[in-house]
Amino acid sequence: MTDPTTINSTTATPATTGSMTNALTGGSTLGKDDFLKLLVGQLQHQDPMEPSSDTEFIGQMAQFSALEQQTNTAASTSDIAEQLGRSGALGLIGKTVTYLDAAGATHTGAVQQVDIGKDGNATLTVDGAPGIDAGSVTQVK
16 A cells, blocks of 8 residues: 555645544545545645646546546446346246245235335235335245
């Protein structure tokens, strides 16, 4: 790991050094906002007599763009997965399912209704018993 007081040979001020150290050693991954803050901090504190090269700056902007695209792709994939989960739950209507209740007991019955909550989680009504988590289904016939 590089010295937290330097970023690409640019000296940071004591005020920014602490935040950079926290960002780099905090145990979590850096996101696009953190990357942009580091880039802006680098530009603000670079030596005017020895500015960064154009190719270095373009490379950093390309990295930021790639990071932003990755973040957007991950968010889209998450949305698609949620939609597929809801579609799968809706496909259970009229099917006979086996599920585990909160106590771990096995029950079997026909799905009469599927409710999608505000959080996107599906609950089933099986043979008149509402509020059964779709994730507790162990078998579909």
